[in-house]
Amino acid sequence: MLLYIARRFFLMIVILFLVSIMVFGLINIIPGDPASLMLGQEATPQALASLRQNLGLNDPLYLQYIHWVGGVLQGNLGYSLSDHTPVLNILLSKIPVTLELTIFAFLLAVLIAVPAGIISAVHKGSVWDYVTTVFALSGVSIPAFWLGILLIYLLSLTLGWLPPSGYVAFAQNPVRNIILMIMPSIALGIRLSAQLTRMLRSSLLEVMQSDYIRTGYAKGLLEKAVVFKHALRNAMLPVLTVAGLELSSFLGGAVITETIFAVPGLGQLIVNAILTRDFPVVQGAILFMAFAVVIVNFLVDIAYSLLDPRISLGGASK
Structure with missing residues (x-):
């Protein structure tokens, strides 16, 4: 039983990792410049360049992904582009x-x-x-x-x-x-x-x-x-x-x-x-929804094995 749960838990971690890559990749291919959205269309090129540098938008995508995942693991999902509110606080008010x-x-x-x-x-x-x-x-x-x-x-x-x-x-x-x-x-x-x-x-x-x-x-x-x-x-x-x-x-x-x-x-x-092209909010919300889906499926697997012990025994014997 414990081996069955461990295997399912490892599979859940792998799925969440793949989902994070998909969410980050899909958001970054959407047309639109976050710096322009934050400063407005009348912002000077110097201000836009400075903000992109501060946000790390000039870094390669893999570095941006590493920084983003590191923040997610620490509970930092970024800030809303519209009002600079932490995305985590927004999600906690909507969940x-x-x-x-x-x-x-x-x-x-x-x-x-x-x-x-x-x-x-x-x-x-x-x-x-x-x-x-x-x-x-x-x-x-x-x-x-x-x-x-x-x-x-x-x-x-x-x-x-x-x-x-x-x-x-x-x-x-x-x-x-x-x-x-x-x-x-x-x-x-x-x-x-x-x-x-x-x-x-x-x-x-x-x-x-x-x-x-x-x-x-x-x-x-x-x-x-x-x-x-x-x-x-x-x-x-x-x-x-x-x-x-x-x-x-x-x-x-x-x-x-x-x-x-x-x-x-x-x-x-x-x-x-x-x-409104508020990319950090979209990323955080989709990631949370994917996490909730994976958790629910994980709990269903555990409940299924409790109702039918043959499932956990079969998974453990492989």
């Missing part, structure tokens, strides 16, 4: 907002997917099964941005039930915070709920055909006991994998969702930073 949206959307997806998947599998061929199948197919097919616009039109503009956009911190007004988070959470979480429903249904149907399930029924066990105590645990293994991967993609989906609903999280920060 809780995106994290809150991610948690709400994930909880919503699980609360919908688990009962829907179980009912659909246990009552295969029933009306509930067909309803669940239609929901799953629709949820996977509808883009998040279109669903967000549709929710605003129906629930806000037409019915007037919810405010169209905005954000209030939970500590400031918990009720208002939850109300404003309802539509973004639905727009972000409905796709995950649909995918988890389909995966749980197919996985549970497969497990229900196993010999030990038929043995449980033969012993006179109630259907509830067979499903929840025996079948569901094994059926959750592939579902856990899908949930972990999709949870990682929430950070990418949050870019669109936060922009539509004016939620001031990482997604909206990246969009605004790209539009």
Whole structure:
């Protein structure tokens, strides 16, 4: 088990190293001069040359990368070109907002997917099964941005039930915070709920055909006991994998969702930073999102091995 975790951890470090190279390289090939953005278009050539020298922009790219990575390892992600605020401070102010949206959307997806998947599998061929199948197919097919616009039109503009956009911190007004988070959470979480429903249904149907399930029924066990105590645990293994991967993609989906609903999280920060060519902010935000994705996948691997010890034993024996 420890060897399995060590191998996964080493792989995570390698992936983060490769991601840092990609982020640094992609940002540096984007047209635009950071010195001109900081000093303005009317700056003198002498001032621009001096600032480029101070920022290290005249150094070779590999030296710029080494200096940047060294700063990242020390918690220094640079400074925003727009207001010279440390990028780390900007990220720390935006991360809780995106994290809150991610948690709400994930909880919503699980609360919908688990009962829907179980009912659909246990009552295969029933009306509930067909309803669940239609929901799953629709949820996977509808883009998040279109669903967000549709929710605003129906629930806000037409019915007037919810405010169209905005954000209030939970500590400031918990009720208002939850109300404003309802539509973004639905727009972000409905796709995950649909995918988890389909995966749980197919996985549970497969497990229900196993010999030990038929043995449980033969012993006179109630259907509830067979499903929840025996079948569901094994059926959750592939579902856990899908949930972990999709949870990682929430950070990418949050870019669109936060922009539509004016939620001031990482997604909206990246969009605004790209539009203003604030390269240090873009670098820091993308690097953090990549780090979060890798960490989530690492934790999913560990959880997977705990649910199925054969995985860690297999990884350790190689």
